[in-house]
Amino acid sequence: MNEPVHTFRLATPDDAEALLKIYEPYIATTVTNETQVPALGEFRQRIVERDGAYPYIVCEEDGRPVGYAYGSRLFSRAAYAWSAELSVYFSTDHRGRGLGRAIYGKLFDLLALQGVRTVVGKVVCPNEKSDHLHEKMGFELVGTLRAASWKLGVWHDVHLWEKHIGDVEAEPAPLLRLSEVDSEKVCAILEA
Numbered sequence: 001m002n003e004p005v006h007t008f009r010l011a012t013p014d015d016a017e018a019l020l021k022i023y024e025p026y027i028a029t030t031v032t033n034e035t036q037v038p039a040l041g042e043f044r045q046r047i048v049e050r051d052g053a054y055p056y057i058v059c060e061e062d063g064r065p066v067g068y069a070y071g072s073r074l075f076s077r078a079a080y081a082w083s084a085e086l087s088v089y090f091s092t093d094h095r096g097r098g099l100g101r102a103i104y105g106k107l108f109d110l111l112a113l114q115g116v117r118t119v120v121g122k123v124v125c126p127n128e129k130s131d132h133l134h135e136k137m138g139f140e141l142v143g144t145l146r147a148a149s150w151k152l153g154v155w156h157d158v159h160l161w162e163k164h165i166g167d168v169e170a171e172p173a174p175l176l177r178l179s180e181v182d183s184e185k186v187c188a189i190l191e192a
Contacts, residue, residue: 004061006099008106008190010178011056011068016044018065019058022091030124030151031089052179054084055110057190059094059103066094069103071111074120081175082166083118084111100133108165109189114176117166123159124149134161 011019020043026032038046050056056070067090074083086107088100111119121139123130135141139161147155166172178186 007060011058013044066091082172084116085120112165113181117168119163121161125157139163
């Protein structure tokens with residue numbers, strides 16, 4: 001039996017239906033703080049809104065989406081421009097297979113090309129697997145927001161994980177949109 005082939009590419013609005021199916025089971029858990037399944041049109045719009053600004057990567061197995069990850073602006077104020085929040089989701093049968101590490105690595109590389117210096121992961125507790133992923137990927141647990149999330153009838157703490165992917169000592173160059181980064185470099189990262 002052949003091993004499945006995993007490839008990575010940038011998401012398009014046409015991926016919305018497949019990605020929403022991956023995301024939907026998470027809503028019944030504390031992994032995401034979203035409490036209702038978004039409508040397909042709304043989910044598609046989320047992809048459109050990130051288009052060109054931050055990476056939105058799809059992981060495919062034999063041509064079928066099985067997971068995705070994206071970066072987004074951490075906070076809205078201008079001085080936070082060089083920091084990004086990360087999100088990653090995989091279908092139930094594709095978790096724990098090293099794909100989260102692979103897609104995160106690609107996300108780090110693309111964000112670094114844009115000029116992002118710091119990436120942050122927020123993990124709603126308890127989620128030992130996500131905490132472990134962040135620790136394995138070189139993140140540092142920098143704080144816990146106590147009782148910051150109310151979901152499924154109980155308060156949850158939120159772990160804040162931080163990783164520097166660029167020089168945080170030097171003055172930064174203006175942040176590039178992903179669409180402004182050399183497309184050959186983007187392709188090389190996705191195909192590596």
